[in-house]
Amino acid sequence: MWQVRRVEETGSTNVDVAELARSGAAEGTAVVAGYQRTGRGRLDRTWEAPPGSSLAVSFLLRPRDVPVERWPWLPLLVGVAAVDAVVGLTGVGAKLKWPNDVLVDERKLAGILVERVDTPQGAAAVAGIGLNVTQRRDQLPPTATSLFLEGAAGIQPAEMLEALGDRLAERYAEWHDHRGDPAAGIAPAYRQRCATLGRQVRVEFPGSDAAEGVAADIDDTGRLVLQTGTERRVIGAGDIVHLRPV
Numbered sequence: 537m538w539q540v541r542r543v544e545e546t547g548s549t550n551v552d553v554a555e556l557a558r559s560g561a562a563e564g565t566a567v568v569a570g571y572q573r574t575g576r577g578r579l580d581r582t583w584e585a586p587p588g589s590s591l592a593v594s595f596l597l598r599p600r601d602v603p604v605e606r607w608p609w610l611p612l613l614v615g616v617a618a619v620d621a622v623v624g625l626t627g628v629g630a631k632l633k634w635p636n637d638v639l640v641d642e643r644k645l646a647g648i649l650v651e652r653v654d655t656p657q658g659a660a661a662v663a664g665i666g667l668n669v670t671q672r673r674d675q676l677p678p679t680a681t682s683l684f685l686e687g688a689a690g691i692q693p694a695e696m697l698e699a700l701g702d703r704l705a706e707r708y709a710e711w712h713d714h715r716g717d718p719a720a721g722i723a724p725a726y727r728q729r730c731a732t733l734g735r736q737v738r739v740e741f742p743g744s745d746a747a748e749g750v751a752a753d754i755d756d757t758g759r760l761v762l763q764t765g766t767e768r769r770v771i772g773a774g775d776i777v778h779l780r781p782v
């Protein structure tokens with residue numbers, strides 16, 4: 537379903553696809569870059585990778601038949617597709633940290649940023665994925681990893697793109713066909729791949745606030761349910777630190 541445009545270098549593929557969306561580009565338009573100068577991350581962070589070492593791609597989605605209150609599942613859906621693409625192509629044991637960091641043994645392999653964009657054709661979503669492919673240890677922070685470092689040495693970004701595009705197209709079609717009903721597939725698939733559920737965690741909120749508790753569940757809109765003593769707190773955004781299994 538993807539019409540992929542390849543660019544050698546850009547600022548951010550998410551920004552590029554958002555611009556294409558505003559100019560009327562069709563669902564399935566995608567931009568993949570050899571190098572991103574100013575990649576965007578979650579919670580207003582940046583995303584960096586040396587030229588040619590990683591996959592940096594954004595996909596345009598126009599989920600016309602899915603009520604907008606179900607769109608918050610999209611970032612989780614993209615996470616499921618990314619995990620399945622990594623496991624299927626390389627055998628590397630990737631898992632999700634809520635909402636959608638792709639981890640291997642607690643190190644981050646991939647990050648996902650899904651952004652809503654308003655266009656003359658209606659609301660759309662840009663799903664951006666940055667996945668570390670060939671980076672060596674000295675090209676990454678200690679908290680990150682790459683496919684190369686996890687033993688998948690022969691894999692190149694283009695192969696990873698192919699696998700990711702296939703898994704994303706399948707998951708998206710299933711979700712769209714069920715009008716975004718999470719129970720129809722994506723919620724159970726997410727729970728299976730989520731390393732956060734059932735753990736003692738710290739949630740660091742944007743700003744300096746934090747909370748600790750057990751990651752008890754994912755609610756109907758993809759938010760994390762945190763059990764803190766006798767209280768249940770529903771978390772829409774934040775950074776999770778995995779503490780220990782319970």
Ligand SMILES: O=C(O)CCCC[C@@H]1SC[C@@H]2NC(=O)N[C@@H]21
Nearest residue numbers: 548550576577578647648664666
């Ligand atoms: O973990 C995060 O903070 C999310 C990082 C998302 C990075 C990807 S790389 C391709 C796409 N273009 C961007 O500017 N960001 C996303």
